[in-house]
Amino acid sequence: MRKMIIDTDTGSDDAVALAMGVLAEQVEILGITTVSGNCNVEQSTLNALMTLEKCQVDVPVYKGCALPLLREKKVDAVSVHGDDGMGDLDLIHPTTTAQNGHGVDFIIDMVKKYPGEVEIAIIGPATNIALAIMKEPTIMQQVKHYYIMGTGGFGLGNASTMAEFNVYTDAESYVPLLRSHVPKTIIGFDVCIANAFIKEEIETLRQQSELGKFLMDANETLLNYNITRTGEAIIDLPDAVALAVALWPEEIVTESKSVYASVAYKESETYGLVMMHDRSDALAVIHDYPKDNATVVKSIDGKLFKEKIMEII
Secondary structure (H helix, E strand, C coil): CEEEEEEECCCHHHHHHHHHHHHCCCEEEEEEEECCCCCCHHHHHHHHHHHHHHHCCCCCEEECCCCCCCCCCCCCCHHHHCCCCCCCCCCCCCCCCCCCCCHHHHHHHHHHHCCCCEEEEECCCCHHHHHHHHHCHHHHCCCCEEEEECCCCCCCCCCCCCCCHHHHHCHHHHHHHHHCCCCEEEECHHHHHCCCEEHHHHHHHHHHCHHHHHHHHHCHHHHHHHHHHHCCCEECCHHHHHHHHHHCHHHHEEEEEEEEEEECCCCHHHCCCEEEECCCCCCCCCCCCCCCCEEEEEEECHHHHHHHHHHHC
16 A cells, blocks of 8 residues: 655645545555644644544644744744634644654654655645755655645746745745655646635535534635635635645546746745746747656646545545
8 A cells, every 4th residue: 555644734725635645545644744834833733633533543643843944934824724724713622642753753764664655745835854855865765756735836826926835935945855856746726726615515515524514614714715815705725636636646637747846945036936947838948957857737637636525525
């Protein structure tokens, strides 16, 4: 069976992704590592623990990094997901606790124990992964595959005009990640926002089970944010889209492209922009880029994606 670690800044959309991962039959989730992003790492850890309790599964959770690598001002998404990252509805009361030890060390230990087998789904800022790579670069070269929810894909960002939130939170962490020779699949925000859940689908999930109600309640602040922002009653679930790609890549992905990806982190105006250098554009100036280092998902089977979530939850 496939072995996977989910690295998460557990907010409300991450919770849906966690439920998918731990309840899917395709993979063994070795553990969950948490990081600061949507909310602080302490809250992110509590949210992961609570989600696992609602899923009625026993998967170890390890707290990871509380700060970005170099970014002076930490950013969060509490205006989108709530102060607790889960809708501020007093849903988070886990009876379990995180494991002893640091998330970065857990990642390294698992890759060392299962060389060439561990896949990592990165659905938050990449701080933990970057530190693991810098601490044990030889061991981390034995990761089987990275699935990355980050970047705007081939579209614009959502944290700035240029940058998607997970990268914008800690762009420096993408430097060692993108330089790694481990195969990488990037699921950008453009694909994720195109497959949001509409009001009728949200209500179906809410009424389907206790877990479904918990997950949709946790996304209530996100729903209201989207209504205010766009006038649409939708819940976009980027991390769930990314997990679906990680779990069922052959079934879900309908179009993808191989690129050389690099991250901008030195200039404030472009901080967090991940550039997808495309050499197939006949009008582009020819550059001697290094070989392609990532596969970027361009589209998914949205109907199947939603069916998979409905089935699992």
